[in-house]
């Protein structure tokens with residue numbers, strides 16, 4: 001079992017109190033109404049959650065990756081969608097803090113860290129998601145301004161956010177394509193950026209996911225991240241490593257909530273003269289659910305700890321994301337079975353977990369792609385020229 005340090009336990013306690021008192025009681029109803037959680041977002045600002053990975057010198061309240069996981073787990077235990085408002089915001093802050101110029105960081109990070117500005121990431125397009133090198137959005141330089149043209153799809157925080165990390169091609173002819181890709185800081189305000197429809201989703205409601213259309217949208221050259229063209233793909237990929245860990249933590253929290261609801265229900269629901277938790281097949285389900293969650297937790301914390309040691313953790317973050325989110329999907333379905341008909345009813349939160357979980361299989365890089373990342377990492381770790389077959 002993973003034991004948090006004293007300081008981490010205090011932070012977790014604060015977030016758990018907020019999640020239990022303010023979030024859980026309203027989560028399902030708001031989600032069913034597809035209502036944006038403005039008041040909860042205001043409270044998250046006060047808790048400093050928008051500055052979790054911004055250095056103190058820029059007004060952030062940074063925590064290590066392990067504490068970051070704990071916070072996401074606690075929030076998602078109450079409402080995974082609410083954690084989604086923070087997720088892409090923090091990926092953007094991560095990329096800006098790592099790769100931005102000193103001027104970019106000074107100009108934008110303080111307002112992002114307080115949540116006064118809300119960030120998002122514009123990577124996916126109608127015809128390219130997993131294969132980001134196939135994007136067609138372009139940014140062409142005219143003096144001190146780039147003009148952006150193209151459409152971005154699935155932008156979480158697209159409507160209520162105002163500052164985005166955008167991946168575009170500055171040299172569409174480059175081979176390999178990633179060498180012609182650059183990352184920009186997009187600030188809403190100038191003409192040429194339209195927020196299209198909010199996509200109607202199976203779950204993960206209340207948090208808006210939008211199409212963004214760019215038509216000759218002007219971006220100052222000062223907003224090219226790091227001030228260098230051609231580095232965008234690498235910058236974004238580094239940000240996605242942190243996203244994998246936050247998505248894993250969200251899966252963990254969602255799965256834990258489903259397990260806890262199932263455990264409570266199984267002890268009070270009586271069938272054939274005894275609580276259903278005394279029927280062996282229900283016990284087996286509960287045991288398998290809890291075991292998988294614990295394994296997912298250890299994988300996720302282990303990936304976070306590797307990052308805290310300053311090491312790249314692509315392989316471990318990929319494994320954590322894959323296992324924790326598959327666990328979330330499995331456990332939410334098992335919880336539904338344990339609740340029987342009530343699991344299928346909107347009177348219980350389990351149906352929400354069940355609808356929210358599949359997003360985690362897709363977002364932050366699909367689990368098919370995670371397997372490719374894991375395999376690539378393994379092949380690098382065990383090259384055939386060092387020992388060969390035994």
Ligand SMILES: Cc1cc2nc3c(=O)[nH]c(=O)nc-3n(C[C@H](O)[C@H](O)[C@H](O)COP(=O)(O)OP(=O)(O)OC[C@H]3O[C@@H](n4cnc5c(N)ncnc54)[C@H](O)[C@@H]3O)c2cc1C
Pocket residue numbers: 088120121122123124127128129130131153154155156157201204209359362363364365366367368369372
């Ligand atoms: C609710 C929601 C919110 C999102 N928020 C954002 C956001 O804020 N910003 C953003 O940029 N994007 C966002 N996304 C988009 C998300 O990142 C993509 O949906 C995801 O990367 C998959 O891309 P795709 O949908 O284009 O699927 P595709 O890339 O078309 O993939 C389709 C299927 O093919 C599989 N596949 C593709 N290539 C391979 C391969 N080489 N080997 C094996 N299988 C493969 C995939 O795994 C998948 O099963 C969001 C998505 C959702 C659903």
